[in-house]
Amino acid sequence: MTDVQHLLPCPEPVRFMDEAGTLVPGGPGELATERGYALPSDDDLLAVWRAMVLGRRFDSQATALTKQGRLAVYPSSRGQDACQVAPVLTLAEQDWFFPTYRDSMALVARGIDPVEVLTLLRGDWHCGYDPVATRTAPQCTPLATQSVHAAGAAYGMKRRGNGGVALCYIGDGATSEGDFHEALNFAAVFEAPAVFLVQNNGYAISVPLSKQSKAPALSYKGVGYGIRSEQVDGNDPAAVLAVTRAAMEHARAGDGPFLIEAHTYRLEAHTNADDATRYRTKEEVAQWQGRDPIVRLQRYLLDRGALDQARVDEVTAEGEALAADLRARMNLEPEVRPSELFEHVYSTPTPQLREQAHMVAAEEAQVMHG
């Protein structure tokens, strides 16, 4: 008989603490414990808490900037804060990160300059940060396409023998795309050190998961490819950190790829241009507001005495400073050069592009002098 038990996720999402920040009696369960998901230390959780507080302040500032017309559009990840920051904090120096368009908070947690994170959405260029220097792929808009890149990059790192792991984010809707399946299959066949994290926030814009998939849970999709899989309470920062850490270690040890499904919820609409009241109820949103990952972890840490009000105030102030700096810099009109449109298409522009560059330059000159 084929043994698939070790590939299957725990029957219930792995969870350490409840909505009130109280440890669940009996821990995350026997199977989860057997799999090595250990409650993270206070220090690790403090780091996650701080990154979430800063990330959420960044997120709310970005939403405000969009309302002021400074950003073309902004897809908020408010509510998904634990998924946004905890996995990113497990990345080692040589690891690569493959984010989607919703993962701006994750990029800030990755240490990328918030203004560079928002370049895409401000609209002065596509990707504002240096993907090579930050080992972070450009935020990906075409759904699931980045997951195949992550598989290839993971295999590339394996070939280089540098111990690197590729961490790939993906949404619940994107698991319906063919590229997601091809990525899991390639990663498995080539035993690539890749960790795929599905942030299942329940909706692909307006389409609920029930219309997306009949899988018992999205994490069950891993077994068909021979991939170790797990599901986790995505609003429990401790569980997200513990499971991601185990997954990263699994991949880094050469045991192949790992699929995580994090059950979470986006509290805001798909983007500022979306009206979420058309497809979900106030009651549902309120229910998830009660599961806020930041409130949850903060209570846990305060209750344990690992955190005090002074530190809360300190990090809140840090968030305000981040937001003020972001406002100040985003309120400056970015400089754009039409000539740059031609500079990066090829390493050497084609004669045809040179011609068009001359045309645009002449038009610009006319505007300036005419």
Add this chain to the structure above:
Amino acid sequence: MSTTTFAQALNRALRDSLTDDPDVVVLGEDVGTLGGVFRITDGLTRDFGEERCFDTPLAEAGIAGFAVGMAMQGFRPVIEMQFDAFGFPAFEQVVSHIAKMRNRTRGRLTLPLVIRVPYAGGIGGVEHHCDSSEGYYAHTPGLHVVTPGTPADAYSLLREAIASPDPVVFMEPKVLYWSKAELDLPATTAPIGTAEVRREGSDVTLLTYGPQLPTALKAAEVAAAEEDWDVEVVDLRSIVPFDDETVMASVRKTGRCVVLAEAQGFAGVAGEVAARVSERCFHSLAAPVLRVSGLDIPYPPPKLEHSHLPGVDRVLDTIGRLQWDDEPDLTYAGGPGDRAEAR
């Protein structure tokens, strides 16, 4: 000098690239043990090992996307799409990522990879095996689109494509795989982005590329022998970048131009070339630029492909319509549906 087929030249180019650069990897469907369905990768796995030339799962988007990831880690992947139409599942990866990555990231992340596409017909292939897909790629900024017509170019252009810092779609005319030349390899021909005059002539310029190069040369021979037309044949070699200079110099010299391409003509490469010539050489032209292309139909079944493929006769017929006698071209006037008749 030894007799070398087009396929052997490609194989040798892959070998020499694998030898010269440890970052070059060859991957795709059946490229390993089998050596490719056309044997272009014959013996590479045996001689260079599984690490350098390997089979992948059967999923073209996966192959292309996987190559993107490997290129991010400094590899130079050469991927095979096996057949033109089998490359279509990879289209999103090619258009949205491979073509755009350099631009999106302001040149910080480049993808030096080669997409080999055995393309076009004339081999009696059944549907989905004979498409001329170069137009889709040529319409996509960020890709180089190269198509050799001789074994020497097959070798040299592929070497150059693999060494290029930019992604190259390398279109291999299947019908030419078994064509031969007396050749010493390695050979270096003119670089990507340059067209070559394959036959000098003074009366008319015949612009072509890839699978139709032999048709063009044959038509030129017949034209000289039977019609006393001196046809200059220009092999484009590279669709992107396009060598306006060589093309326009030839047309300005001859004053007449026919564009020959196997792909369906509507909104295609031949139309773009004809437009460029008309825009740049208007005062040198004695007649409108005409196109000879495949029909605007899905690629036909093997027993009908002779009607679809531009042959020598259709080329000569078209050259004959270049207003040599200053009379309007009424060759096909008055046919069914003709407006004059309808009135």
